[in-house]
Amino acid sequence: MLNKLSTYFYQRPRLVLFLFLAPPLLYMLVVYLGSLFLLLINSFYYIDDFSGLIIREFTLRTYAQIFSPANREIFARTATMAFFVTITSAIISFPLAYYIAKYASRRLKTWLLIGVTIPLWSSYLVRVYSWKLILAQEGILSYFINLFGLNGVLQWILSFESIGGSSLALSPLGMFIVFVYIWLPYMIIPVQTALERVPNSLVEAASDLGAKPLQTFRTVILPMAFPGVIAGSIFTFSLTLGDFIIPLAVGNSKFFIGQAVYSYQGTAGNIPLAAAMTMGPVVIMIIYLLIARRLGAFDAL
Amino acid sequence: MTNHPSTPAVQFNKVNRYFGEVKAVDEVDLEIRDGEFFAMLGPSGSGKTTCLRMIAGFDRPTGGSIYLYGQDVSNLPPYERSVNTVFQDYALFPHMNVGDNIAYGLMVKKVPKPERKKRVDEMLDLVQLKGFDSRKPSQLSGGQRQRVALARALINHPKVLLLDEPLGALDLKLRQQMQVELKAIQQRVGITFIFVTHDQEEAITMSDRIAVFNHGKIEQIGSPSEIYEKPATTFVAGFVGTSNLIGGELAKRLTGSDQTFSIRPEKIHVSTTEKTTTIDTITLDGVVRDVVYLGLYTRYLVEADGVDIVVIEQNLKTTSMDVVSAKGQKVRLSWHKDHISRIGA
Numbered sequence: 038m039l040n041k042l043s044t045y046f047y048q049r050p051r052l053v054l055f056l057f058l059a060p061p062l063l064y065m066l067v068v069y070l071g072s073l074f075l076l077l078i079n080s081f082y083y084i085d086d087f088s089g090l091i092i093r094e095f096t097l098r099t100y101a102q103i104f105s106p107a108n109r110e111i112f113a114r115t116a117t118m119a120f121f122v123t124i125t126s127a128i129i130s131f132p133l134a135y136y137i138a139k140y141a142s143r144r145l146k147t148w149l150l151i152g153v154t155i156p157l158w159s160s161y162l163v164r165v166y167s168w169k170l171i172l173a174q175e176g177i178l179s180y181f182i183n184l185f186g187l188n189g190v191l192q193w194i195l196s197f198e199s200i201g202g203s204s205l206a207l208s209p210l211g212m213f214i215v216f217v218y219i220w221l222p223y224m225i226i227p228v229q230t231a232l233e234r235v236p237n238s239l240v241e242a243a244s245d246l247g248a249k250p251l252q253t254f255r256t257v258i259l260p261m262a263f264p265g266v267i268a269g270s271i272f273t274f275s276l277t278l279g280d281f282i283i284p285l286a287v288g289n290s291k292f293f294i295g296q297a298v299y300s301y302q303g304t305a306g307n308i309p310l311a312a313a314m315t316m317g318p319v320v321i322m323i324i325y326l327l328i329a330r331r332l333g334a335f336d337a338l
Numbered sequence: 339m340t341n342h343p344s345t346p347a348v349q350f351n352k353v354n355r356y357f358g359e360v361k362a363v364d365e366v367d368l369e370i371r372d373g374e375f376f377a378m379l380g381p382s383g384s385g386k387t388t389c390l391r392m393i394a395g396f397d398r399p400t401g402g403s404i405y406l407y408g409q410d411v412s413n414l415p416p417y418e419r420s421v422n423t424v425f426q427d428y429a430l431f432p433h434m435n436v437g438d439n440i441a442y443g444l445m446v447k448k449v450p451k452p453e454r455k456k457r458v459d460e461m462l463d464l465v466q467l468k469g470f471d472s473r474k475p476s477q478l479s480g481g482q483r484q485r486v487a488l489a490r491a492l493i494n495h496p497k498v499l500l501l502d503e504p505l506g507a508l509d510l511k512l513r514q515q516m517q518v519e520l521k522a523i524q525q526r527v528g529i530t531f532i533f534v535t536h537d538q539e540e541a542i543t544m545s546d547r548i549a550v551f552n553h554g555k556i557e558q559i560g561s562p563s564e565i566y567e568k569p570a571t572t573f574v575a576g577f578v579g580t581s582n583l584i585g586g587e588l589a590k591r592l593t594g595s596d597q598t599f600s601i602r603p604e605k606i607h608v609s610t611t612e613k614t615t616t617i618d619t620i621t622l623d624g625v626v627r628d629v630v631y632l633g634l635y636t637r638y639l640v641e642a643d644g645v646d647i648v649v650i651e652q653n654l655k656t657t658s659m660d661v662v663s664a665k666g667q668k669v670r671l672s673w674h675k676d677h678i679s680r681i682g683a
């Protein structure tokens with residue numbers, strides 16, 4: 038009986054393919070793309086200012102709203118943060134990823150990779166709020182800064198309007214530190230994977246042909262690991278773009294995209310505007326992914 | 339080439355390289371002459387590649403010194419040595435085209451572009467790859483990659499060119515063709531070539547001199563014919579070609595000395611008839627244990643006095659099959675006394 042069934046399927050490979058692929062494809066279509074589609078539809082509705090009811094008529098007026106100066110500023114602020122978080126993550130990740138890929142012994146490599154990924158196993162909220170405590174006025178970071186007599190430097194940095202605030206825990210700078218910490222593993226792993234695939238003989242060949250270490254880095258290592266950096270940046274950039282917990286917990290009262298979406302769909306009940314604001318990062322990321330694909334980033338995922 | 343008056347191209351002075359407890363290279367002394375095609379031959383793990391890597395600068399000796407044309411380079415980084423390497427896997431930069439790969443050494447030394455272009459063209463000419471400059475390495479065959487790797491190394495006019503198992507990844511036909519070509523290129527550019535191989539035939543075909551490595555030490559250095567005809571150790575006798583080792587009682591009876599002797603299979607004649615022998619001939623009676631017909635020659639395994647002896651007889655006559663064809667047949671082996679050599683003589 039079972040034998041006959043196996044033979045039946047063996048003779049119909051297309052049926053087997055269909056049976057295996059149908060459930061995940063259905064899920065993908067309905068849950069993933071379906072919800073995204075609903076989001077898109079909703080963004081073309083608008084809310085009646087007087088009654089607060091959603092009017093289900095096609096309009097572009099909601100999109101016009103997101104180009105208001107206040108919302109434009111939110112987009113700019115979020116994108117700037119995502120940009121700097123990405124750049125910084127890449128710079129911090131590279132030496133560590135290089136060490137893990139090229140120098141660490143097998144044993145050490147395992148431990149380092151566990152070390153990099155272990156924070157991902159603990160609650161994101163707990164980590165964010167721990168950082169709030171670390172960065173607080175009376176927190177451990179201030180304690181060490183005072184210990185080294187650097188409080189003046191900290192106060193000077195915090196006095197800058199664009200990055201500062203009353204304390205690190207309530208400043209864009211503090212938010213930036215937490216973002217970098219939280220998303221760093223997502224950069225380290227793809228960069229390390231990319232570096233792992235650069236044969237040592239290429240590094241030796243460059244050096245053999247007269248390239249000094251910096252030249253070797255610039256002409257061989259970086260170009261070959263670049264797809265990994267792009268792959269990592271997809272994570273750090275998009276995750277920063279959509280996050281609303283970190284700006285809420287750390288930072289000042291200035292909104293980020295995620296927060297704006299959260300408040301529009303929640304207390305304000307303005308689903309259309311929330312949907313329109315969400316389409317912003319979606320569009321940004323689609324453009325980003327298209328560029329990334331051109332740069333060969335998906336070979337390193 | 340003996341007693342060359344100029345400074346050696348490469349000189350090892352009691353060089354050691356330890357990896358933890360393992361002595362990869364153990365007190366090696368070595369002199370490679372200017373303009374020589376020199377082979378480092380040995381099984382894997384014998385220390386030959388480590389020696390090559392120390393000349394290139396990828397590895398540093400644990401002890402001893404390495405000289406390049408009289409200059410102590412033991413602690414110089416690779417980019418400060420006028421030595422270039424052709425890697426076993428070619429190590430071509432996959433993100434650059436053939437032209438940029440070849441020009442790499444000139445690019446990092448900031449040679450102006452027109453000059454670079456001119457020299458790349460010269461190199462492409464030398465390795466017969468004209469018009470390939472804009473291809474990517476992934477679009478080339480193994481043999482073509484090999485040539486690009488060679489051109490990329492030679493464009494820098496190194497004093498010494500190192501080749502790490504250069505033909506290992508090529509198929510037999512291409513390998514034989516490249517052997518001839520490499521030799522021709524070496525004679526044209528006139529620089530010292532040092533190449534590492536585990537293929538004794540390749541070492542014999544291409545090199546002026548061979549160093550045979552085993553367990554981190556050099557067992558013998560000499561010309562291919564010296565290595566083949568007068569192996570210094572039982573290891574060399576066994577590793578380079580096939581050898582019959584004769585020692586003990588049998589050696590004493592045949593040669594008057596009980597030291598170990600080596601005789602090559604092709605130097606022995608096998609016959610069923612009792613030929614008249616001259617005073618220079620050594621004879622030995624035995625029984626055929628195995629006969630393998632191999633086209634060009636026939637290989638016999640003959641047992642004599644409890645020792646297995648391999649004999650190779652060229653199939654000069656179609657009738658040679660008639661001479662000995664049956665296992666268990668009694669035969670007489672004979673060879674000229676000059677053809678048996680004492681190990682270490």
